[in-house]
Amino acid sequence: MVIETQSPPSQSSQNTEDINSPHHPLFFHPNDHPGLLLISKKLLGSENYGTLRRSLLIALSAKNKLKLINGEYEEPDPNSELRAYWERANDMLISWILNTVSEQIGNNLTFINSAYALWNELHEHYSQLDGHRIYQLANEIVDLK
Template identity: 30%
Template sequence: MGDEGKIDPSSPFYLGSGNQLGNLITHVILKGDNYLSWSRAITLSLKSKRKFGFVDGTISKPTEKKKMLDWDTVNSMLVSWILRAIEPKLAASIPFFDEAKRPWDYLEKRYCEASGPRLQQLRASIINCKQLQNMSVEDYYNQLMGFFDDLVRLKPPHGCDCGNCSCNVAAKYELDRDEEKLHQFLVNIDDAKYAVVQTNLLSQQPPATLDRAYQALLQEERSRNIAQTKSHEDKAEAHVFALPDRGKQFFVQRDKLRLFCSHCK
């Protein structure tokens, strides 16, 4: 807080002129079955506004009367934003909450349940995720990583519970998960276009990282697009150069018809 009661723009309690009750903070609308992608979009949006602490509980409720007013104002705004990003029929079924953390927790409990069928569905989606003929490397990568992110969200990796472990099991688990992502990404890439790059990456020792493989395939995609564009331009240029001969023949024939003898007419 400033000396005159004004809130610093860097404070999570700050609400600028662009923050209104009717704002739509994400174009991803919650319909029920898309909760995981919706919650990611909401999280990113609120973090960019420095407001996610109200939702996850890290910004606790103040005890000072003056700060309590700011707290209530921000929470009312956040509740409005969350409800605005939910399909109207679905939003009507949600109980009234005056704190942003409560509807957030309610929706997570309602839709983010790690049931057996849901986990099996996600694993099947990962296995069956392939780069289609007209799909870019970036779109394929984003789709596959989205499935992996959803799986981690529903079934977080195990770590050390005792706090005394010195073998760093969490880091080892993360390496295994990254290797799994790499192989799944490369196995279902378009063989017709990227077979050579795919083979090279899979045979590298030590194994390539997921980021390295992604960048290598992006580079190959750009090279192929440039070569394809150049081929089209060469064909178009050859077609243009072929036109003048036909045009010249036409104009020559036309000029001959206009000639006549000035003596015999």
């Protein structure tokens, strides 16, 4: 008895041009909605940014949306037939990202109109080391006996 196995489809054989294909970055599953919580963690500040970022990257990768937040899939021209799909995807990603930040942080980010810009703003602001906190922790370590 001969058993034929199929290899997974190669990247070139996946239909990435069809907006209705799950392989297209602008495709959404019918269960996707703006209130969806991709991860249970909330961004509180620099202290948990790294773990939150990693968790969110995994979740967005599973949803095939990384190209939208890393700039690989560029914003279409206003006259493009993909423009409406991109705007919907952009708004959905903004909503998903804002769902993962504390209310205080989210209030400062509501006027950013691009998921790509929002992702970069979070990285720029919260990936920085807090020099004051490092100094405090170093002093506490010295004081330990």
